[in-house]
Amino acid sequence: MSPLNTAIKIFKILLEKGQLDRNVDSDLFLDFRQPEVRSVLAELEEEMEFAIVESAGTLYLVPASGNDLLGFVTKDLREWVASDARLADAFLLCYIIMFLVYLFYGGKNINPKQREFLRVSALLEELDRRFGLALREREATEALEEKYALNFLKVAEVWDSKRGFEERSRKTKVGTVLSVCRLLERERLIRLVDEDREIRTTKKLDDLMLHHYLQENRVQEINRLFEGGGEEDAKDQ
Known part of the structure; x- marks a missing residue:
């Protein structure tokens, strides 16, 4: 098989499954290391705006930020919430996803999990506490808005407007969190267990965080956004 055909076959599996596993496609996994194959894939990565991330025994396809062909964009998140969802609803989902990731991988040791x-x-x-703090400490929240170009106050107001913990519709807080979890579960990034009361990460999310997303500059940015959470920390920010 030519390097071009091999590269296309690898790309096709990555498109269909999001990953290529050595224990399933051992020959293609080894072929990935061939310089000629990597050269073809590198051109595809550049033209189609994605990256191939290699971890122990698995290759993953990771779309670049804003890639509306291969990845999620704001429009997709709004449609996931509801057909009539607002932009603030999509931003709320983004915030919950980022905060959930921070809670799992916000450590500062060699292994940040x-x-x-x-x-x-x-x-x-914790979301209740943080959004409540954002609404009380408006001056500090506005400073964060200016720094990160996100309307945190509006997102906090959307969260605060939702009903409590009893019901599971998208109009409740628990329904919103479970909707986020269902999206991540669909992408095989987390698992909901114990009758939807507990969240566990998958090998895929662990691999992507440790081998791609948690580069030093990203770690520092995530930590700056979420560290603290008490009133004094909010005032300092």
């Missing part, structure tokens, strides 16, 4: 599971109730309580 700091927990194996997260209770949905604990996530709800």
Whole structure:
């Protein structure tokens, strides 16, 4: 098989499955290391705006930010929430996803993963606390808005307007969090267990975070956004 055909076959599997595993496609996994094959794939990565991330035994396809062909954009998130969802609803989902990732991978050791599971109730309580703080400390929140070019106050107001923990519709807080979890579960990034009361990460998310997303500059930016959470920390920010 020519390097071009091999590269296309690898790309096709990555498109269909999002990953290529050595224990399933061992020959293609080894072929990936051939310079001629890598050269073809590198051109595809540049032209189609994605990256191939290699971890122990697996290749992953990671779309570049804003890639509306291969990845998620704001429009997709709005449609995931509801056909009539607002832009603020999509931003709320983004914030919850980023915060969930921070809670799992916000450690500062060699291995930044700091927990194996997260209770949905604990996530709800922490979101309640942080959004409540954002609404109370408006001056500090506005400073964050200016720094990150995101309307945190509007997102906090959307969260605050939702009903409490009893119901599971998208109009409730628990329904919103579970909607985020269903999206991540569909992408095989997390698992919901214990009757949807506990969140656990998958090997795919662990691999992508440790081998791609948690580069030093990204770690520092995520930590600056979410560290603290108490009133004094908010004032300092």
